[in-house]
Amino acid sequence: MQGKEFQFAGKRHIRWKLVLGVLGIVGAAVAIRWFWGSERATAQAPGPGSASTARSTPEAIPAPAPRGNSGASQAPGASGAVTSQPSQPQIVAVVNGEPITRDELRRECLRRYGEEVLESVVNKYLIMEECQRRGITVTAEEIDAEITRMATRFGMPVEAWLKLLKDERGIKPEQYRRDIIWPMLALRKLAGQKLLVTPEELQREFESRYGPAVKARMIVVSRRDLAERLRNEAVAHPDQFGDLAKQYSEDAASASLKGLIQPIRKHVGQKEIEDVAFGLKPGEISPVIPVANQFVILKCEDQLPAVKVRLEDVRAELEEMARDAKLRTVAQEIFQELQKRAQVVNVLNDPQKRQQMPGVAALINGRPIRLEDLGEICIDRHGEEVLELTINRKLIEQACKKRGITITDADVEAEIARLASQNLPPRADGKPDVERWVDMICEQQKITPEIYRHDLVWPTVALKKLVNADVQVTDEDLKKAFEANYGPRVRCRAIVLNNLRRAQQVWEKARANPTEENFADLAEQYSIDPATRALRGEVAPIQKHGGQPNLEEEAFSLKPGEISGIIQVGPETYVILYCLGFTKPVDVDFASVKDILTEDIREKKLRLAMADYFDKLRAAATIDNFLAGTTQSPNLTRRAAGMESTVR
Missing domain, CATH: 3.10.50.40 (Chitinase A; domain 3)
Known part of the structure; x- marks a missing residue:
């Protein structure tokens, strides 16, 4: 069950708690979430100017001090503290003339991602420190070679592979190099002989893939x-x-x-x-x-039967897969040992410690990570995404201010109670089970209750107030809803195809032998939709006013045993139906369900109106996003459209 709050996020809203998310694409890389930190690696990571570092980013933590250096135990503010951030522009965006500051963005990023990024910073520091202690280095050439290996494994040129990661997962090439590939290679070297693949392990890998x-x-x-x-x-x-x-x-x-x-x-x-x-x-x-x-x-x-392939022909590939699988377990053991030896004080999540050490996010073996620096790492990693959310909220705030609309905490809590009452049984006292609802949504979305209220519920309430007066439920709406929910439905089998010529060929085969059994065989053989193919064309009964008018009109015109014509339901999607009959209308009085239907229709129309309102609000705004390097202005858009019209 998903929350039904209005979603007004930007192009990408990805929460990277696990590197395993990356490995949904990467496959063979090591699935350990501690890899995913945005701080720059120090002594063992690619240095400035190397082929593996596209640009300089803020130092998250100092390089581990050489053994014997007393800097390891220095207190916050001492010379061993994190280096100050380079000067950054203090305005990150301007929305209809109203600025969004870097400090504001940093706070928002820390609020959403501070905890997970801090964990990644701490764990990456432990890797660096252990590599230095054991004299292990990872060179830029090794990193580039590993990226090439990964790209080759997936049949892509390196640039295409890096572009895929950026476009699909929001991982910049420099982040991929320093925050995923470097730690993976470092852990491989730390694991050493533990990653040797035995003959028994190789045989297991062979059987699992080709057996x-x-x-x-x-x-x-x-x-x-x-x-x-x-x-x-x-x-x-x-x-x-x-x-x-x-x-x-x-x-x-x-x-x-x-x-x-x-x-x-x-x-x-x-x-x-x-x-x-x-x-x-x-x-x-x-x-x-x-x-x-x-x-x-x-x-x-x-x-x-087993696939006919010789073990020797795939040995190298299987050994690589087995090593990667072992690294997941071995890396966990290495981390547990490093964490046992380390002295880490988490200040960020402890209100009392934050008062005692203002401006400090954590101490690692006595060395401080500054809150400001952690915020800059969060911006480097999530800044564009969070700035889009902040811009969108700013637009809604401006619209509410212009209309004299205020959103109170009581409004937000009332919306949460409404959602809880719609989706969960009430508590024993008859009240909505708000606590359970919030816990469930926060668990599903992997967010905190504060983020749920701020990012999801508040925009829902605000946009509802902005469009509420424009939403009306008509008698025609109620009539259609009653027919859709309680009227007869058409029981059918269906064949879904993505090519008109193939659809015509299948239709001719169905017409030549218009039996249900033949139609089911054709669905199993030709349908491109996995569900209809597996179920031999069985689909849920088709209702009126369900959103596919062409399909519905054809379905309701059929008699039992009749085959429809070819129905186009999308740019490249065609459906053929076999009518099995009609369901009986539900025996219910319109008056008894009118209120339920009215509420449901109003909610649906509200959401459509909210989405339309926000789209228009965004399109009419003047937005300078300095972080993304984009500018939007209605005047510029109209001028460009006029120039294009002139050219034509």
Whole structure:
């Protein structure tokens, strides 16, 4: 369940708590969140002017002092403290003539990202200190070679790989070099002999990638008694396993495909599932398999043979994958040892310590990280994203001020209570379960309650007040909503295609043999949509006024057993329907549901109006974003449009 607050973030809103997020693309890189800090590496990292450092960034912490240097125990403010930041422009943006200062941006960045960035700074410092203690260095050439290796693995030139990371993940090339690749290489060297791959590990990697596999369907439930009952039904009627999975399985991804899962391979997932799967014959149903707090039932569809490839032909690739997998575990052990030996005082998250040491974010072995410097690291990493949020909020604040609208804490709390009452059962006293709702949203979004209220709920409340008077629910709206929710629906099978010529060929095949079975076979063979392909064309009943007028009009014109024409529902998307019949209208009186429908329609129209209002607000604004180097002005836009018209 997601929060329903109005989203007014900028182009990118990525919260990098885990480097694992990066590794969704990178794949073979090391999945350790401590890699992800924006401070510049010191003695062992690429130096200024090297091929691996695109520009100078603020020093987050000093280089670890050589052993025997008393600077390691200096107090805050002593000569061993963090170097002062280079002079930066104090105005980072101007919104309709109103400035946003760097201090304001720094505070916003620290509020959102200070904790996670501080952790990354501390852990990277520990890597640097250990490398210096053991005389380990990582050169610019090694970093460039590793980037080339990663790009090659994914079949890309280096520049294309770096561009992908920047465009898709918001990781700048210099950040990738110093904050992901450098720590990864440093940890590899610190791990040393622990990363040697044994013959047994190589064989496991080979089997997991190229060995035999099991094509299977799966049912997952949380109760043992239900699992046993479903297993008995599946054994009695194996052909109904998919329907049971669709109806009962708690794994939504596979349930939507009637239990179908990716082929099970050895040494990849849960050993207890793998052991059972490889012991089944095609068509057999497994016993109930306890896994953690759930119970799994498998149906073997087929035993797939191993891929015909020689171990020697893929040895180098497999050894690399095995080393990367081992590094995840070994790096965890290294960090635990480094953290045991280190003396780290977290000032940022302790109000009492912040009073005692103003301006200090943390102490690492007695050496201070200044709050200002930590803020600059946050700006370097997240500044553009946070500035976009700050600009957007500024626009809404200006609009509210112009209209004399105020947003109180009570308004914000009332909106949260409304959301809680809509999405959760009430508390025992009948009141909305606000605390549970906030906890749930903050856990899902990985944000604090303060950020939830400030970034999500406040803009929702403000924009609602700005557009509220313009939103009306008409009788026509209510009529359509009643038909959509309680009227008849069309039961269909569907084939989805992305090519008109192919759609015409499939339609001719369907018309030549207009039976449901043939249509289902065609859906399974030709549909480009994974769900309709796996379910042989089965789709949810089509309602009126659901947002696809062409599709709905054609569907409601069909009789049971009829095949539709080719319906275009997108620029390159075509649908063919087979009508199975109509559902019965729900027996409900309009008056009894009018209030519910009115509230639902109003909420939907409000959100559309809010989005439209904000888009117009943004388009009409004059914005100078100095951090991103962009300027927006309605006058400039109109002038450019006029010049273009003249040229034409």
